[in-house]
Amino acid sequence: MHESPTGAPAPASIEPAGNRICFGAHELRLDTRQLLSAGQAVSLGTRSFDLLVALIERRGRVVSKRELMSLVWPSTVVEEANLRVCMSAVRKILGPDVIATIPGRGYQFTARVANATAHNAQEVEPGPAPASALQLLGREALFAQLHAAFEEARLLTLIGPAGAGKTSLARELQAGGMHRNGVPRPIYWVELAALADGELLAASIAQACGVTLGDDGGHRDLTAALRSSHALVILDNAEHLVDAVATVAHALLDACSHLRLLVTSQVRLKLSGEVALQVPALEVASAGTPFEEALKTPAQALFMRHCWQAGRSLVADQQTLDLVADICSRLDGLPLAIEYAAAAVPVLGLRGVASSLESRRLSLSANRRDAPQRHRNLRTALSWSVSLLSPLEQLVFRRLGVFAGSCSAELFDAVVNLEGADPWSLMEALSELIDRSLVVAPGDLSPRYRLLETSRSFAMEQLQERNEMTDLRARHALAVERMFTRARAAALAGHIAVDEAIDSMQPDIDNARAALQWALARDDDMALSLSASLAFVLRRAGGDPEARRHLLLTEPLAERCPEAALRSGWLREAIYHWTMTDLSRASRWINVAELGYRELGDEAGLMETLALRAFVLNRAQGDELLINALLDEILRLDGPQFPAQLRVFCAAAVMYCSLRLGRTQDFAWAAGLAGRCSAGDTFGHASLVCALMGTYLTQGQAAQAVELGETLYAQLSQSRFKRAIYWAPISLVRAYLAADRLDCALALASDCFKEDACSDTLHAWVDALAYLACLAGQHECGARMIGYGDAHYQATGGHRLTAQMYFREKAIALAREQMGQAHYAQAHEAGGWWADLDMQRAGLQVIATPRTGADCAATGVSE
Structure with missing residues (x-):
């Protein structure tokens, strides 16, 4: 067993396979336990180094968290948090795309590795074929689903909007290969984007498959040539030739019993036996998600990867990841749009990109010469998709752009149907837009229809160009006002x-x-x-x-x-x-x-x-x-x-x-x-019950107030209005304290504050926590909390409700009594300068402070 530089024994199972391991711009020196990035030594802790070595030596497979913890801490029982800290340290140095998180399974090292000696370097194969799919962030489950689908089906169609990554997923499948009884299956790629005539489809497939057609050159000759083939034929970008592709695909599958077809398209072929897999947008972590977690979310990780490839690596901190979250959300998590936005970071900066999206500037491009012509920029990609629609479908598409977010079927008809056309023809057009992945329709019982934000921006441009925006905005405003007025009045x-x-x-x-x-x-x-x-x-x-x-x-x-x-x-x-x-x-x-x-x-x-x-x-x-x-x-x-x-x-x-x-x-x-x-x-x-609770407390009937409050809180815990009625549990905390049930008050405050600490209702608990701080003898902390709360309400124009005012007055009285007016005023002023993070930390500290029942009685809380 070798020793680490700090003297701690390294895990026995991690034995060096060579002196150096190179991947990308990084070099791992196992003999000296050093990590170099771009030739410069970087600091990496002992456990983080062992973690990286363990993952590299097990590249090509997913390593579970349990296995990693046993490798890196072989003789110590540690929490999973230790693993997350080490993983975060490694990712900060290597970037987000070297180690993939496989949800529910563990981690996998995904970079290509070369072992180097002092004299030469030899590339090492990356492992089993499916591992290549891990280069596509957030597509691990979909890639596994794709492989599993081919076990049962012979025709698989990847569908999704322009820029969702359908072609990239198919490319990964091609790179990783497919096998039949252990024998590699031939894979042929047929690019259809440039093909304008469906009559030439059979010839294009034949050329890609390396077969010769007869004088007829039709699909009959093609099926004869491929009758005994076990190949996988990938037909990429089929949406503009969907009828011709469906005809040829049906003929091939009917005559060639061993052939497999993979089609990428914005619309499915609608053939029997076809399995359609939706390629969804990438998951986006919302702003406020801890940056270590956000950095592992596919959309943010992809954005950071593209920034690094564009020569502008971003600092992985909370402010940066929150801004990236906003950008990725505006782009609906579409990989192509994320790539384009990241490509503009070296020119515009991160805030400049966010501002350009705010002002709907869609001219961002990837600046890649190898990008397909239709994907050179967002407008071109969307124009390609819309050009395939019928006139009525194009009209419905651009009119949907007037909706902010989504719309119901009722609102859709009221706004889009300007000419009083047959509603069924409009719904059929809408159905085609959904099939072509241009419109999203979540919900089963009462679906709502919306364009992706990038598509909506393009649709609004189309409305402006045709001078349709003014009339449509007026109709939209009238329909929304009538709908809201009707519901409110009822x-x-x-x-x-x-x-x-x-x-x-x-x-x-x-x-x-x-x-x-x-x-x-x-x-x-x-x-x-x-x-x-x-x-x-x-x-x-x-x-x-x-x-x-x-x-x-x-x-x-x-x-x-x-x-x-x-x-x-x-x-x-x-x-x-x-x-x-x-x-x-x-x-x-x-x-x-x-x-x-x-x-x-x-x-x-x-x-x-x-x-x-x-x-x-x-x-x-x-x-x-x-x-x-x-x-x-x-x-x-x-x-x-x-x-x-x-x-x-x-x-x-x-x-x-x-x-x-x-x-x-x-x-x-x-x-x-x-x-x-x-x-x-x-x-x-809830308003009436809380008023009744306050009255009971004024009369000294704390038990009745607690009974009412507990019943109400149990109801609200299951209610969709829980966050809006944040003041109900605060009233219950007051009732618990009045009933000398300090433990219950602390438990409730702890649960609610932990839930609200990172939300826009953080301020709601300031006064109650200030009073609890004073009960624990933390009077300066309580005074600072009151100062933070006062500054918040002054800045926002908000107001305190009855229970909050009660706690504020009690906290101020206790703090002034113990600190004196001058000291209290200083602490109060300091709290006014607190950031939200300061309040979060102080609140968590207060609710974690041990108490006794004597604390409550000593301060006269039940008065």
Whole structure:
């Protein structure tokens, strides 16, 4: 057993096969345990070096994590995290494409290796044929599926959009070879892209296969020549000759019982016995994914590889990988588009590429002279695909470009069918676009249709060139506004459940944003209606900051025409929002709304507005006589004729006010309504329950508050609205602390904060964690957290809810008492400069701090 430079024994199973191993620009010197990159020695830890050697010696096969851990740490029990750290260190030096991650199986060294002596070098074969496919990042499972399919089928078609990598996958199959009973099967490649005449197809196949046709030169001669052949014939880029290819393929498979055919095309041949394999886009890790993990994701790894090949290696850090994630997402994970974008990095830089995609500049190219003519740039590739469509299919394709994201069948017909054509002919055209991989249609029960982002940019260019954009944008905005208004009105009237309305509207939020942008410059009424509907959805989907932006943007329109603001629902949604963020602004618009509803005789609108007025006055510690009068009128108006969600909201507002005014009978009414609250309004139900919990806590009934909170949290844990109603578990933490159940409070805070720490709801837990920090004696940390939270809300214009304000006030009181005002102010100011990462680390430290029950009692938390 040899010793490492540090004196640690190297694994016994790793014996050097030679003095040096060379791969790419790297050289591994086994005798001196050195790694050289471009001739320069680089630092690699002992275990990372052993890991690299183990993988190289087992190249050609997948090495499991368990096996690697036993090789690199032969006498030590270690966690899998140790392996990930070493793997990350190796990849930082070698780049992302030398070691492939095989999901669920392990790792494989994929670079070509040459063993070198002092005098010469001899290339070593890479191993079994299928291993070559690992050069295509993220295609391991698909490549294995391709091989398995040929065990049963004789005709296999790889389908996918332009640039998905169909040809590359076929090339890898050709390079790796196929075998029949251990004997290599001949493989012939037939390039069809340049072939314009289907009559010449048989001759092209014959030429590629090295056979001679008779005077007829048709497929009968071809089938006769290949009758006894065991070859695999690859027909690449068949979409423009699909009818001719289907005819010849059928004849060959019928007459040549041993022949296999592999076809790459944007559309399947639709022959019996054909197995169609979809070549999907590469997986893209979202921004915020830890960069070590993102670096292993196929799309990002491919982008980094192409940058390295283009002479601009990128630093693999979090900021870089987040920007790469944004670029790859905009390119829908298409390998060809990723290659083109990476090729532009040496000229534009990473941020320049992102900006060019933002402005829809599609002229990026790979700058490769060996690229097929149709793939020289993105526009050429898409133009090739669209040119194969019929006139009606081309019309549907470019009109789909007006949708931001996807659309439903209902919205598709309302927008695309300008001429009032037969809907079935449009659906047939849409079906052909799906078959040709130009349109994606996820979902089975209610499919939605969308163009890939690169295709959408091309379609919008086509609309502009034909002067169709203006009319289509107007039709799109009108259709979206009508759909949103209809769903919102039905929910508010109680005709459908609120949750059902939100579910129907959420998939088209991007379309509504685009429609609002169009309407702002052209149609005030439509802009008010769309902003109201967006606020209605976003408030329940965790999008308060965006809702605020839309309302502020359209507020001047409401001031010019208050009647339109009332009619469109803008007033209602604006008042709802500003009751929590801007009491003076809310009061001003409440006056407008109350007057309007009284003039119209709209009792439902009036009751809701009175409840909002009472809520605002109570928050501002306003006139008790006026609040009493408002509650009396609300109770007079209330009745079963009103929608359940309206009654639930009014009950919550009454509950907030009744205890302060000593109106215990009103509290009982509201609590009873909470128990009878109908399903279908998760947001409203949660609001009422949390209000009831707060009231119980004020009365010292912590056990009742905990019972309500636990039931609500269990329901929300399975709900799609969980993230939007982030304040419910915070209320439950407060209830646990009031009930002297510190362990439960910590466990809940830990689970929720770990889930939210890297999301846009990080700020939600700041106040509760600040208080928990103070309970553990970490008063300076608590003060810094409050400073971070205050800075966040000031910067975003957001607001704290009741439970958050409770924790903030308690944390401030404890911190000031222990630290003194001057020291507290310094810590608070320092926290205002914290980055999100600082808050994440501090929060995780707080919830990991051991506590005892005495901590809770000593600070009077149950008061």
